Amino acid sequence: MFTAKNKGRLAIGAAAVGVALALSGCASGDPLDTGSGSAGDSETISIGSQAYYSNEIIAEIYAQALENAGFTVDRQFNIGQRDAYLPSLENGDIDLFPEYSGNLLQFYDAETTATTAADVSAALADALPAGLTVLDEATATDQDSYNVTAKFAADNNLKSLADLANVTTPLTLGGNAELEERPYGPAGLLATYGATVGFSATGDTTVEDLIAGTINIANVYSGDPRIQTEDLVTL
Template identity: 50%
Template sequence: MFTSRRGRFAAGIIAAGAVLSLAACGSGDPLEPADEASGSSETITVGSAGFAESEIIAEIYAQALEANGVTVEFAGQIGQRDVYIQALEDGSIDLIPDYSGNLLQFFDEESEAKSSDEVFAALPDALPEGFEVLDQSPAEDKDSYNVTQEFSEENGVTSLADLADLDVPLIVGGNPELNERPYGPQGLTDVYGVDAANISFVPISDSGGPLTTGALLDGTVNIADIFSTTPSIKDNGFVTLEDPENMILPQNVLPLINSDKASDTVRDVLNTVSAELTTEDLIELNSRNQGDEKASPEALATDWLADKDLF
């Protein structure tokens, strides 16, 4: 059975001008040389974005690498994409789980890629020099626009295409950066013809978490951007609006890494993990983390790796 060998300690990391905290970790006997203790002299800093699912996946990456002799430092809950991209650029982190479509649009808003394969194929040319992605997984977690069952029934809304004819003001809730994204309020206007004057935006900084859920339930917003694997969608009977024009691109989970750290060992380990990670896995992991169990990302990663028995 897989067990984590990491010890944790406090450290500091500066990214995007903000002081961030990280938990760092190492494996093996500190009295031995690194290449003898771990089977490898590689060291890699694994980061996660500022939400639980990213941290769970990052823990899976970190523990899988450790199980294969790679010394790992861990920097959890760094922030949103703007922040962790700068952390990759300045070398504060080397590796982070990301989502294919949003990553592509971050660097190339004009890309016409639509399918999962097209998005993945477009990424190498879109990424800055020194960055690359490894194999994408079947697991997908994408932004999704959700309304309450009551709102859906009262207004006849089941699709983003229905919003243009909506008689009531549209109050959108989501992470602050959603307001600047191609699939944000401007996308609703450009792609689905919603009158911009009929849309207002409420920034909620919890990545579709309990604050966003609460705002949708209490009417502070009437449409909320919530990640599609979030348990609260099913738990509250929210209606996820269809996206017939594919405004929100496919979002397969994949490792984003500094090329200098993408050794054969790192590639093989992470590609093995990606081949096994599914959307159903993400839903189960998120449910255990956010539900009554409140399982930690580290424990969930250990359980997932033990269950898959990959290494």
Template identity: 50%
Template sequence: MFVSSSPVGRFRFPAAVALTAGVLLSVSACGSIDPLASGGSSDAPSDTIVVGSAGFAESEIIAEIYAQALEAQGVTVSKQLNIGQRDVYLAALQDGSIDLIPEYSGNLLQYYAADSTARSSDEVFDALSSALPDGFRVLERAAAEDKDSYNVTAEFAEKHTLNTLSDLANLDETFVVAGNPELAERPYGPRGLTDVYGVKANLMTFSPINDSGGPLTVSALIDGTVQVADIFSTTPAIAENKFVTLADPKNLILPQNVLPLINSDSASDLVVKTLNNVSAQLTTEDLIDLNARNQGDEKAAPAALAQDWLTEKGLLSS
């Protein structure tokens, strides 16, 4: 997705990060109003659900879906969107500045339990539910996923018979892997390709491109500057350019199901039922379509996309 941040929020910091002046400055740098400028709890009434989002478009779209679905059921909603990366919005959830935010199961688990051995979607969800701090709760996960994925051009895949990450171990020539700078140190980065799939480290070079699998990464893959690129799986450019996403049968990259993360005190029966109904219908294909409409020629706004999706799914009627 062609944004400055990513679904992972993919930097890990202690969960109880205080909202220091430096953190507040990082929020302001997101280019939106500073939702935490009041320095703590939200100004919303106590019976209002404050819905937040991370600092990228897909998170904002899902947050709008959550907010509008709740409003359709008579829940009073306030929105604090485009907050920033995970350390910032989890601190906001901790101090009550927001009550609810879309999250991604695998990376949220790694934030709280970096050494977890969970690998399947069910294992990750169960481990996450246990790893969350007191006062936090995750609701039902959607089938929809947005995760890191390793991609090659169709020509490169055909030339080297590449279908899975295991096939990269058969390469006998040097090749370049591109991704956000932090990928170099991630367990699912180049080191993971070697440790889990036996990819030859001496043939693999890492090229940092800081656009979260966006246009610079896509261009580098197309023109052959890099041969393998980490691109988030719901990015429309994958299909548009007929890239081949290499399968990950050993779950080097954890499942990343979309799910609501909520303050337990805000999880009334009505809120839980409404958000679970959203998750029951949200698919990966939906995310790809929503992102394409947002990033493509239409440039549809997140609020409009949310309304269209909820109407299509029949979730706007009381």
């Protein structure tokens, strides 16, 4: 299994910021349980998010939980990808950021062999640069998943990623631009399943392109409701 299939949702924050560490006590259970304490209005926590709707939703959940606990929150949402926001996190401009443990580990350690959630968490804690720490994983997940249309699955007898190697139609995978170089992208599909797959950087239109037929495999985050509403088949 690819690391991405075992990742959980978590937040990372600057270790020197006490509130980011204090929130970890809530993250292991109910992240919205603020307890009976009050932080006062003098504390301001800066929370960032990726330029993706589900990541922004998680960031907003953390923001509202902190506000309910009495903190002032500075929202810096829709920043971009890791090369854009991690420097801001490392230098203290951002205090807290929702993240994906598998992909974040691969960002810092491209040669990692961790696959289970527990191994990924342990390896990530060791791989992070000084000054950053990982809070407890939330129970909710939003992970990469490869999807095809129901018709394409039926026409090609597709039930799993391993079945892609038997498809005679040229395969094109669509997703965010960085997917092309990810270990579980086209190279990973070839190495693990023997499936030769082209790539198209479809970004925000990935599902639309899949339905239109310009690609035939789509990397869709598992929390996307269109997997259900468009009757997609997850491999």
